[in-house]
Amino acid sequence: MQRIRRIALCVAAGSLVSSVSAAVPATAAPGPPACSQVSLAWAGGSAKPGGGSDRQETALVRVKNSGDRACSLLGAPSVMLTTNGVPETLSQQSGGDLMNLAPGATAKFTITFLSDSGKNGNEIIRPEQAVVTFAGGTVKTLTWRWGDVTRQEAASRPGNFVSPVT
Template identity: 30%
Template sequence: MRAIPLTVTAVAAALLLTACNGGGGSGSGSKNGSACRIGGVSLEVGAASVAPAAGDTGEVPVSITNHSKTCTLENFPGVVLRKDGTSAKLAAQKGAKAQTLKLAKGDAAAFTITYVRGKDGDAGSLAATELKITLPGDDTAQSFPWRYGPIAGQGASTKPNASVSAFQQAGD
């Protein structure tokens, strides 16, 4: 008779520990109430350091300012480059480590898109026209025009030679 109460107690304890996890370990961000949302923040694509010629590296800064209650940025931003029906999701920069940032109302953060410029008209380059950004834990995307030239492909135009940095605290 004692086996059943001990088993029930063990299962209940395991469930309690699982519930305390918070779910922040996934690569795409957790779906929690504290995640920063596109509707509660403003995104701005800043003045870029444009790659002038094929093979050169360029950087495009993106800033995020919170206009609502305190929210959290964890993991990496979602960035997709698109042209017509072709889209490519950018990977995190090699060696970059995600950090969790809490943004109070008025606080800002930033990340950088780094890319290698491709040759104009090259089938292996992605001549992107649109940049779509999502925040971890939010599926809503905000679109911006891509005005920085074609992105060199890594074997194919759907694998652009571009990446995103981790979020960094911005401002004071």
């Protein structure tokens, strides 16, 4: 009887250790921390200042590590176009690889949007800023210069979206 009791205790202890170890996440591989010191700049694309093309346009954004040590970026940043503080949140495309940036190195992402001349009766926004939030919580702001944008936040297949950082 004593032997059966010891076996039962060992089984119970083993189950407890298994459940505890399953609940503790594995330690992440060491690598650069998320980028917190970055600068942003418009860097091309099909969009023209002032906008109004009534087409889908692109605006390329360059991200520069302005810190003094390596950092990393992952996926598509969150981008909100704001008008008088009211945001239009753009969809984020999935995917993207971890980008490690040495000090001074750059990466890029694309904002794709439906430019609007205001003649088509669409619900439009007149963005003042693009508020960009990277994984890790770093927030940066760019002055929007590409004109009016067709509101797409509630669309089932939005025409306004952000690509992953490359």
